[in-house]
Amino acid sequence: MALLEIREVMVRFGGVMAVGGVDLDVQAGETTGLIGPNGAGKTTLFNVISGMQDPTAGMVSVNGVDISHESPHRRAKRGLARTFQRLELFASLTVRDNVRVAAELASLTNIDATVNRLLEKVGVSHLADKTAGELPTGSARLVEIARALATGPQLLLLDEPASGLDESESDRLGTLLRELTEDGLGVLLVEHDMSLVMRVCDSIYVLDLGMIIAHGTPEHIQHDPQVLQAYLGAPS
Amino acid sequence: MQELLTFTIIGLSTGAIYAVVASGLVVTYTTSGIFNLAHGATGMLAAFTYWQLRFDWDLSAPLALFITLFILCPLFGLLTERIVMRGLQGTTEVVRLSVTVALFAFMIGLANTVWPSNGSREAFLKFFEGNTIHIGGINVSWHKLITFGCAVVVAIVLRLLLFRTRMGVAMRAVVDDRSLTELNGGRPNRVAMFAWALSAMLAGLAGILLAGEQQLNIEPLVLLVINAYAAAIIGGLKSLPRTFAGAAVLGLLDAYYLQFSDNSWFPQSFMGFGLSGIRASIPTIVLFVALLVRPQSRLRAGTVRFREENKVPSWNTAVLGAVSLIVVVVGISGMLTRSNTLFLLNGFTLAIVALSLVPLTGYAGQMSLAPLTFAGLGAVAMSKLPGDGNLLTLLAAITIVAIVGAAVALPAIRLSGIYLALSTAAFAVLVTKLIFNQRQTFMSGNISVPILDIPFIDINSPRGRLILSATAFSLLGLGVIALRRSRLGRRLIALKDSPVAAATLGMNLTQTKLAAFAISAGIAACAGALAGDKVSPQQYDFTQSLPIVLLAVVGGVGTVGGALFGGLLLGGNAVLANAVPSLKNITKIMPGLTGITLGRNPSGATSQISEKFRPLLNRWGIISFSALGGVGIWALDASRIISHWAFFIGGVFWFLAVMPNLIAIIDGTSQRRWWASAIALTGLAISLGVDWDQAVDSTGKRLLSLILLVAIFGVGTQRVAENAPRIHHSSPDLLGLDVALTPDELDNVERELGVTI
Numbered sequence: 001m002a003l004l005e006i007r008e009v010m011v012r013f014g015g016v017m018a019v020g021g022v023d024l025d026v027q028a029g030e031t032t033g034l035i036g037p038n039g040a041g042k043t044t045l046f047n048v049i050s051g052m053q054d055p056t057a058g059m060v061s062v063n064g065v066d067i068s069h070e071s072p073h074r075r076a077k078r079g080l081a082r083t084f085q086r087l088e089l090f091a092s093l094t095v096r097d098n099v100r101v102a103a104e105l106a107s108l109t110n111i112d113a114t115v116n117r118l119l120e121k122v123g124v125s126h127l128a129d130k131t132a133g134e135l136p137t138g139s140a141r142l143v144e145i146a147r148a149l150a151t152g153p154q155l156l157l158l159d160e161p162a163s164g165l166d167e168s169e170s171d172r173l174g175t176l177l178r179e180l181t182e183d184g185l186g187v188l189l190v191e192h193d194m195s196l197v198m199r200v201c202d203s204i205y206v207l208d209l210g211m212i213i214a215h216g217t218p219e220h221i222q223h224d225p226q227v228l229q230a231y232l233g234a235p236s
Numbered sequence: 237m238q239e240l241l242t243f244t245i246i247g248l249s250t251g252a253i254y255a256v257v258a259s260g261l262v263v264t265y266t267t268s269g270i271f272n273l274a275h276g277a278t279g280m281l282a283a284f285t286y287w288q289l290r291f292d293w294d295l296s297a298p299l300a301l302f303i304t305l306f307i308l309c310p311l312f313g314l315l316t317e318r319i320v321m322r323g324l325q326g327t328t329e330v331v332r333l334s335v336t337v338a339l340f341a342f343m344i345g346l347a348n349t350v351w352p353s354n355g356s357r358e359a360f361l362k363f364f365e366g367n368t369i370h371i372g373g374i375n376v377s378w379h380k381l382i383t384f385g386c387a388v389v390v391a392i393v394l395r396l397l398l399f400r401t402r403m404g405v406a407m408r409a410v411v412d413d414r415s416l417t418e419l420n421g422g423r424p425n426r427v428a429m430f431a432w433a434l435s436a437m438l439a440g441l442a443g444i445l446l447a448g449e450q451q452l453n454i455e456p457l458v459l460l461v462i463n464a465y466a467a468a469i470i471g472g473l474k475s476l477p478r479t480f481a482g483a484a485v486l487g488l489l490d491a492y493y494l495q496f497s498d499n500s501w502f503p504q505s506f507m508g509f510g511l512s513g514i515r516a517s518i519p520t521i522v523l524f525v526a527l528l529v530r531p532q533s534r535l536r537a538g539t540v541r542f543r544e545e546n547k548v549p550s551w552n553t554a555v556l557g558a559v560s561l562i563v564v565v566v567g568i569s570g571m572l573t574r575s576n577t578l579f580l581l582n583g584f585t586l587a588i589v590a591l592s593l594v595p596l597t598g599y600a601g602q603m604s605l606a607p608l609t610f611a612g613l614g615a616v617a618m619s620k621l622p623g624d625g626n627l628l629t630l631l632a633a634i635t636i637v638a639i640v641g642a643a644v645a646l647p648a649i650r651l652s653g654i655y656l657a658l659s660t661a662a663f664a665v666l667v668t669k670l671i672f673n674q675r676q677t678f679m680s681g682n683i684s685v686p687i688l689d690i691p692f693i694d695i696n697s698p699r700g701r702l703i704l705s706a707t708a709f710s711l712l713g714l715g716v717i718a719l720r721r722s723r724l725g726r727r728l729i730a731l732k733d734s735p736v737a738a739a740t741l742g743m744n745l746t747q748t749k750l751a752a753f754a755i756s757a758g759i760a761a762c763a764g765a766l767a768g769d770k771v772s773p774q775q776y777d778f779t780q781s782l783p784i785v786l787l788a789v790v791g792g793v794g795t796v797g798g799a800l801f802g803g804l805l806l807g808g809n810a811v812l813a814n815a816v817p818s819l820k821n822i823t824k825i826m827p828g829l830t831g832i833t834l835g836r837n838p839s840g841a842t843s844q845i846s847e848k849f850r851p852l853l854n855r856w857g858i859i860s861f862s863a864l865g866g867v868g869i870w871a872l873d874a875s876r877i878i879s880h881w882a883f884f885i886g887g888v889f890w891f892l893a894v895m896p897n898l899i900a901i902i903d904g905t906s907q908r909r910w911w912a913s914a915i916a917l918t919g920l921a922i923s924l925g926v927d928w929d930q931a932v933d934s935t936g937k938r939l940l941s942l943i944l945l946v947a948i949f950g951v952g953t954q955r956v957a958e959n960a961p962r963i964h965h966s967s968p969d970l971l972g973l974d975v976a977l978t979p980d981e982l983d984n985v986e987r988e989l990g991v992t993i
Contacts, residue, residue, distance in 0.1 A: 050740050051739075051740070052736065052739075052740070071739070071744075072736075072739040072740050073739050073740075073741075073742050073743055073744050073745070075740075076739075076740055076741055076742030077742055080740075081740070081741065082740050084736075084737065088734040088736055088737035089733070089734070089737070090729060090730045090733040090734055090737065090738075091733050091734075092729055092732075092733055093726060093729055093730065093733065097726055100726065101726045101727060101730045101738075101741070102741045102742075104723050104726070104727075105727075105741050105742040105743055106742060147737075147741065148741070151741055151742055
């Protein structure tokens with residue numbers, strides 16, 4: 001049984017089929033990539049998983065428990081955490097308090113130590129007392145990851161975590177992801193930075209026009225003709 | 237059957253007026269995202285203007301109509317958009333709504349000033365007064381027919397405008413995607429101006445039609461808008477056809493109720509409560525129901541980021557502030573006359589009500605337009621509960637109102653932003669009409685709230701009550717700051733900053749909002765329960781809540797100091813109005829005028845003021861000098877060299893006009909230093925030297941003199957003393973390109989960028 005199982009999830013906005021029957025698994029201790037051109041339905045799928053969007057049909061389960069109809073905060077209690085493509089930090093709180101709120105919501109003991117450890121882990125300790133709204137995008141993305149980790153998740157959904165990061169920050173993110181999965185965390189990663197995706201992912205799903213068009217290891221995906229066509233257009 | 241037809245026609249004509257008003261609301265909301273609470277007030281002003289032209293100056297009806305509806309109304313709409321509303325993009329819903337509250341207060345003040353209600357005036361006649369037409373066996377007045385016709389014409393014109401004209405297409409484009417419209421060469425600002433002008437015309441038309449039916453009175457015309465809210469909400473604040481349908485339903489409900497309630501079988505009371513208030517409440521009840529059946533507001537990522545920012549005071553600062561507030565009030569309360577004591581008491585009561593908005597609106601970002609309703613419930617609970625006002629009674633009253641607060645919020649809490657605000661408004665109106673205006677609640681128009689009974693302390697005097705309310709404010713203020721620094725406080729802020737992130741991190745948004753509402757209702761209940769005097773339902777009316785919300789936001793709704801500032805300003809305003817009748821008209825407009833400036837400073841006044849004092853914190857010499865000055869002024873008073881008034885005016889002048897400028901004076905060039913000191917000293921000498929008790933004959937005039945002194949000499953000192961750094965007014969992208977940077981600016985930029993050489 002996979003950590004996260006998505007079965008035949010479908011989302012329809014009026015006449016538009018945003019996600020059309022997707023099956024997807026994320027295993028604990030692995031990073032699973034979800035790539036695809038803009039408008040493929042990646043963020044919509046994320047919203048379905050985290051409970052911000054009701055699917056028109058289909059099922060989402062975590063550890064075998066169907067969570068399709070649970071509210072976002074219940075899903076968080078089941079070990080789901082996410083970051084956002086457009087940053088959603090608590091802009092008027094300090095960096096430390098951003099992470100602290102999350103730790104408190106998860107009713108952790110020893111909150112101060114956890115917060116400090118996580119800030120250290122993502123490498124933003126020096127920004128701890130800055131107001132989150134003042135951070136540049138790169139640091140803000142890292143703080144969002146620290147905040148998501150503070151809920152003690154089993155599954156982490158990352159929505160384009162590398163956009164806005166420079167090369168060294170992006171490298172650091174790759175290392176961080178590997179460390180996290182070694183600790184047993186399952187990661188679902190939506191990302192446009194292909195070198196990062198190919199480096200860190202154990203398996204990759206390719207979404208186009210709301211459908212999974214390919215699934216496999218990074219090597220497999222890189223040579224899949226359907227994927228090339230979706231990304232580069234049909235050969236003439 | 238014939239009777240039914242009659243009432244159907246009456247209902248449709250009432251509905252026609254609602255439809256015209258509501259369509260105006262929808263037009264501005266969709267194009268600029270601002271829900272205009274002052275929409276009804278615009279109609280009211282238009283009705284008065286029309287009356288002035290038509291009946292007082294005897295112009296012909298078509299000419300008067302043309303001038304009012306096609307010249308003055310559009311002009312008013314244009315100016316409103318240009319001057320007041322345009323600065324509001326990127327601010328919170330709270331600020332946007334408060335600005336329309338300010339406009340509302342301003343227009344009521346203006347109407348009261350220009351057309352005072354005392355004295356008789358020419359009657360406002362219907363169109364073709366006295367002429368009726370025979371339809372299906374009944375007589376219908378021409379006015380009703382015209383009203384109905386107007387609604388039809390408005391519907392057709394709006395439809396054509398939106399779908400057949402270039403401007404209409406632009407308007408719909410702005411609704412769909414503002415920035416995309418702009419990128420494609422559309423001009424959203426111009427569209428918004430047009431929309432506001434159109435909306436003002438619709439409000440004006442409705443106001444004139446309604447005044448013909450109901451005579452020319454400010455209040456019913458202004459509250460017309462509440463009835464129209466319901467229609468607009470039924471239309472989802474978007475669909476004009478549904479808005480018109482909603483308006484028709486409202487009008488018909490009203491007319492049929494009128495018809496049925498005349499029958500003998502119709503109940504006159506329910507569980508001992510009279511039902512006479514029901515008819516007037518129908519639109520509000522429909523509004524409430526329409527809001528409650530709205531789909532839950534969806535959690536969406538990527539909403540607007542807010543501009544406000546408030547620093548959290550440290551514990552030391554907070555306790556120091558609370559203690560100094562009590563000390564100052566104890567000190568000056570001995571010098572005040574009885575009436576001034578009562579005014580200050582009123583100011584503190586209002587400050588507590590404003591404080592109730594800090595956790596709810598300031599921290600959690602939830603708007604409530606009903607803070608005074610909870611204060612009223614607190615007063616009722618305090619007077620009805622046994623115990624005759626001891627501490628337990630107070631606690632019980634607070635608890636009960638807090639529970640009520642959470643209970644009424646429960647159904648409304650699924651809503652957000654404007655919908656939540658409107659449902660609190662509906663709640664306030666319903667409580668006033670159905671509960672406060674009942675014999676059982678307020679016997680013979682008022683009840684007396686017992687004075688808080690604290691063992692060993694006698695507070696049975698105005699001075700005692702003043703000190704009590706200042707102490708209550710300080711303690712509650714400390715409580716609110718403690719809340720901000722607590723776990724729940726962080727959650728409230730998280731809820732405001734990003735509901736979607738909070739939810740996905742595991743926060744139960746409903747629970748958190750309920751907590752905020754309960755705390756807020758409890759604090760407001762304190763203000764009512766501590767009234768210690770006779771109170772009447774008018775004091776807790778919905779329309780009285782609006783200025784408090786407004787001034788809390790003006791003061792800075794995110795801070796305790798802002799609540800104090802707002803409450804005292806509102807109280808002080810009443811002092812001015814009562815003491816100087818000639819100023820009465822200015823003071824009526826004042827809250828509105830202050831609020832209208834919000835667009836330029838959304839964080840509120842206190843944050844601005846405290847910014848000025850912040851630099852002082854690191855300069856011990858200057859702090860000691862400031863304190864010394866304060867003590868010196870007090871010593872002059874204690875040794876009877878100067879009067880209490882001179883002490884008060886001199887003290888405030890020292891604090892507001894001298895202290896913030898000390899750094900600039902000391903750091904200035906020698907020439908500037910001398911001039912600035914001379915100006916400051918002149919102001920101080922006047923403040924301390926004038927024999928205020930003799931020279932000026934009323935409290936209001938003395939306060940006015942104080943304001944003038946601070947304004948003239950304080951600002952004068954600042955202007956002269958400051959080697960003000962030049963400020964670029966060009967776009968930030970052009971900084972340093974259009975005009976070279978000064979060395980100071982370069983330093984600043986390098987520091988910000990972290991480039992140190």
